[in-house]
Amino acid sequence: MATRKITITLPEDLVESIKERVDARGVSAYIAAAAAHQDEMDRLRELADRLEDEYGPVTDDEQQAALDRLAAIDDWHDARQSRSDEAA
Known part of the structure; x- marks a missing residue:
């Protein structure tokens, strides 16, 4: 660059x-x-x-749905990371 x-x-x-x-x-x-x-x-x-x-x-309901989805992704990632750490 x-x-x-x-x-x-x-x-x-x-x-x-x-x-x-x-x-x-x-x-x-x-x-x-x-x-x-x-x-x-x-x-x-x-x-x-x-x-x-x-x-x-964006409505309040749409914003909450997005936040809920992000929280679910975080939970999934944390669970996957925990399984990976336990296997190591």
Whole structure:
């Protein structure tokens, strides 16, 4: 992937906090990962807005059904991981 050097301004305490977690060359990677994450969240919000415009808002029942499905997936994964750990 091509990269481009830019100049950004950050609060000094934030820079120091990041430097405590990574070496000098890791600062750019850390900032790039944070920017990529924010870009993904922005794109997801744009998609959600377009879907809401087209299909209407998600109802409370639909949201709860989605949360219930995610909980079931988590339970399945945890049970599978427990069986795998017991076999090891």
